[in-house]
Amino acid sequence: MNCAYCTSQACQTRCREGLPEDCPMEDAGRVEADCSCYHQEENQDFYADSIESMKQSFGKMPRIIEAVNFCRLRGYQKIGVAYCSGALKKGIAVAQIFEKHGFEVVSVGCKLGGFSPEELIDDLPEPPVQGETGRPKRAICNPIGQARFLNEQKTDFNVVVGLCVGHDSLFFRYSHAPVTVVVLKDRLFPHQSDPSEQAAMEWSQPLCEIEL
Numbered sequence: 001m002n003c004a005y006c007t008s009q010a011c012q013t014r015c016r017e018g019l020p021e022d023c024p025m026e027d028a029g030r031v032e033a034d035c036s037c038y039h040q041e042e043n044q045d046f047y048a049d050s051i052e053s054m055k056q057s058f059g060k061m062p063r064i065i066e067a068v069n070f071c072r073l074r075g076y077q078k079i080g081v082a083y084c085s086g087a088l089k090k091g092i093a094v095a096q097i098f099e100k101h102g103f104e105v106v107s108v109g110c111k112l113g114g115f116s117p118e119e120l121i122d123d124l125p126e127p128p129v130q131g132e133t134g135r136p137k138r139a140i141c142n143p144i145g146q147a148r149f150l151n152e153q154k155t156d157f158n159v160v161v162g163l164c165v166g167h168d169s170l171f172f173r174y175s176h177a178p179v180t181v182v183v184l185k186d187r188l189f190p191h192q193s194d195p196s197e198q199a200a201m202e203w204s205q206p207l208c209e210i211e212l
């Protein structure tokens with residue numbers, strides 16, 4: 001099954017006719033189970049607030065302010081900022097924005113622990129670059145530590161600032177508080193969030209030509 005290639009897109013208009021044979025909506029039991037998940041207490045208000053936040057911010061707020069607004073709607077007080085140390089300036093900016101809006105902020109950089117690569121990875125594909133002291137020059141990122149530290153600090157909500165692909169996944173896995181990304185790291189395109197078709201084309205065309 002591949003929704004992205006579906007020519008019907010019937011779900012978008014709530015239509016139950018003309019569904020492709022392998023449409024996930026053909027499994028009514030599973031779709032009903034989705035529905036009951038939203039009615040669980042832990043999800044109901046959260047989802048309603050996210051819809052309200054979207055209404056309030058649509059076309060008016062950049063993502064970071066939308067996140068601030070969402071936290072305000074949720075009544076959160078303590079915000080965790082998990083930033084990439086290579087994006088320290090953005091980490092500072094995000095922390096200041098939340099503080100300016102009255103939140104208590106705990107920020108934590110990805111080099112927490114100052115681990116060398118071999119301390120965290122058993123079979124390193126390449127030996128780390130050595131510095132003058134004979135020790136690896138750069139600390140390796142510690143996204144699990146970032147999440148665990150913010151868990152300890154009992155943050156209500158965490159925001160991610162420029163964590164690398166995979167590092168962010170580990171952070172999401174270990175964070176107890178809900179998480180959103182406010183700054184996306186993209187080493188080829190500075191930041192892609194324009195949802196227009198034109199932007200999607202401009203973004204995807206050169207990417208489709210890259211061979212891995």
Ligand code: SF4
Nearest residue numbers: 003006009010011023
């Ligand atoms: S859910 Fe069904 S109708 Fe919607 S895109 Fe996927 S296959 Fe198509």
